Amino acid sequence: MSLENVFFVSSFLVNTLAQYASDVGIESEDLWKLAGMGHTYYDSPATLHRVEQFLLLWDGLAERSGDPDFGLHCGEHSNRVNSGNLVTSLILNCSTVRQALEKLTLYQPVSTNCIKISMFEQGEQVTRALAPAFSGFSSRGSRHFAEAAVCHLSNSLRLLTRDRIRFIEVLFQHPSPQNTDEHQRIFACPARFGQPHNGLVFPREVLDWRVSMANAQVLAELEKMIQAMLAQSCLPQTWADRVSRQIGHNLVNGEVPTLPGVARQLTVSPRQLQNRLQGESITFQALLDRCRREIALRYLQSGALSHIEIACLLGFSGQSAFSHAFKRWTGISPQQYVARSKA
Numbered sequence: 001m002s003l004e005n006v007f008f009v010s011s012f013l014v015n016t017l018a019q020y021a022s023d024v025g026i027e028s029e030d031l032w033k034l035a036g037m038g039h040t041y042y043d044s045p046a047t048l049h050r051v052e053q054f055l056l057l058w059d060g061l062a063e064r065s066g067d068p069d070f071g072l073h074c075g076e077h078s079n080r081v082n083s084g085n086l087v088t089s090l091i092l093n094c095s096t097v098r099q100a101l102e103k104l105t106l107y108q109p110v111s112t113n114c115i116k117i118s119m120f121e122q123g124e125q126v127t128r129a130l131a132p133a134f135s136g137f138s139s140r141g142s143r144h145f146a147e148a149a150v151c152h153l154s155n156s157l158r159l160l161t162r163d164r165i166r167f168i169e170v171l172f173q174h175p176s177p178q179n180t181d182e183h184q185r186i187f188a189c190p191a192r193f194g195q196p197h198n199g200l201v202f203p204r205e206v207l208d209w210r211v212s213m214a215n216a217q218v219l220a221e222l223e224k225m226i227q228a229m230l231a232q233s234c235l236p237q238t239w240a241d242r243v244s245r246q247i248g249h250n251l252v253n254g255e256v257p258t259l260p261g262v263a264r265q266l267t268v269s270p271r272q273l274q275n276r277l278q279g280e281s282i283t284f285q286a287l288l289d290r291c292r293r294e295i296a297l298r299y300l301q302s303g304a305l306s307h308i309e310i311a312c313l314l315g316f317s318g319q320s321a322f323s324h325a326f327k328r329w330t331g332i333s334p335q336q337y338v339a340r341s342k343a
Contacts, residue, residue, distance in 0.1 A: 007114040007133060008048040012085065014057075020074045021061050031060035051114040055142055062144045069182040071144030075151025076186065086226060087111070088156070091211075093219040097160050098207035101128065104156070106249055107226050113241075115149065116248070118197075118298060121204055122305060125168060128153060129199035129298065132173075143174045146198045153200060154187060160211055169201040196301035239276040240287060242266055247291045256315035257291075259284045293329040296322075300338055307334050 021028050035057040062070040087107060091100035105117045113133060120127045130149055132142075150170060157165050167189040176193035183191040187200075246265050250257040262284070263273040277284060292314045299310045311322035326334050 007051040007112075009051055009054045009112040009114065010048055010110065013111055014049055014054065016078050017054075017057065017061065017074065020077045021065075023077065024065065024067075024073075026061055026064050028061060028064070031057060031064070035060070051112070055145060058142070058145050068177060068179065069147070071147035072151055072182050072186055074144070075148035075155070078148070078152050078155065086222065086229075088159070090219065090222040090226060091156065091160060092213045093215045093222060094211050095214045095216070096207065096211060097157070097209050100156075100160055100211060101207070102249070103223075106245075107230070109245065110226055110229055116294075118248075118295065120299065120305070121207075122309075124204050125201055126204045126207060127171070127199055127201045128157075129171075129197040131197040131298065143172075146172060146174065150198050150200065151186060157200070157202070157206075161206065161209055162212065164209075165202055165206055167200050167202050171195040171197060171199045171201065173198055196298060238280055239273070240280050240282050243273070243277065243284065244287050244291055247288055248295070251291060251295055251314060254313065257288060289325070289329065292325070296326060296329075296334075297337075300334060303338075310334075 018028075035053045058071075067073060087104070087110060090103055090107070094100035094103055101119065105119075108115065108117055116131050116133045118129045118131070120129065130146070130153065150172070154167065154170075167187055169189055170183065170187040170191045172191065172193045173195055174193060176191075180191050243262055243266070246262050247257045250262070250265075255261075259273060260270045263270045266273065268276070274284070277287075296310055296314060299305050299313070305313070307322065308319045311319045314322065316322040316325065323333055326332075326337070330337060332340070
């Protein structure tokens with residue numbers, strides 16, 4: 001199996017779930033065995049678990065809890081138990097909310113590589129989107145995991161803004177549950193279901209809000225620690241993985257990725273990066289095309305941006321160049337794709 005198809009969660013996420021289950025009195029030893037994980041709570045945060053095992057555990061715990069909003073309540077609980085973790089400390093030392101969200105995107109692999117993060121800015125609104133990184137993300141547990149992840153994102157934004165932020169909408173990919181009272185209570189905004197991604201919509205001005213506790217020196221030290229954790233991760237990291245992550249980070253932040261630029265960001269020479277990708281039988285251009293295609297599909301599904309805006313955001317010279325590339329990727333034009341999506 002290709003390394004880029006290995007999806008994992010860290011023991012940090014597993015421990016958070018285990019702690020919540022314990023706190024609400026769920027007997028779960030047999031569920032851990034069923035998931036093939038054994039009693040692994042409180043492993044080192046660097047220990048990784050396959051996402052299939054993690055979702056199986058979510059399935060069992062959610063069913064046993066009898067709580068139809070198990071994921072939301074677990075996400076609320078994470079606000080208490082995760083306040084001292086390394087990533088939370090890092091974002092609290094960023095200068096602005098925008099920088100904090102950029103760092104969360106960049107260091108997402110510390111927790112898991114099964115979620116893709118993106119951010120869409122349109123007019124006076126911004127959407128922070130969380131989407132599965134692989135197909136088949138469709139168990140009962142995945143709904144609860146998704147709701148916990150969005151709830152945790154809302155916790156982070158409230159922490160960064162000292163609870164000043166007010167959300168415009170909360171978005172979920174799964175169908176609406178029968179009762180959405182808890183969604184309204186927790187997010188205090190309209191909830192929309194059956195969307196292209198999970199996420200939160202909030203005023204664009206929030207991105208420029210200053211983080212009151214920011215300390216640039218502390219931030220630099222925390223980044224070194226997190227980078228060391230990534231380097232020591234027991235998940236094999238291909239160069240294609242690293243380049244794809246950096247390309248995606250650059251694109252969603254309005255930067256046009258180039259091989260020399262990405263090489264510099266990954267602290268290798270352009271020739272070294274070319275050789276390492278060649279050793280994995282892939283090229284920089286192929287990775288760039290793949291990332292552009294994935295982001296373009298999300299933008300088109302959301303309907304929030306015009307085709308010329310998408311072309312500009314993805315670094316194309318114009319709408320014609322974007323349309324030509326899109327047809328090469330998918331066999332149809334962007335207009336045809338949108339029409340089929342609505343059919």
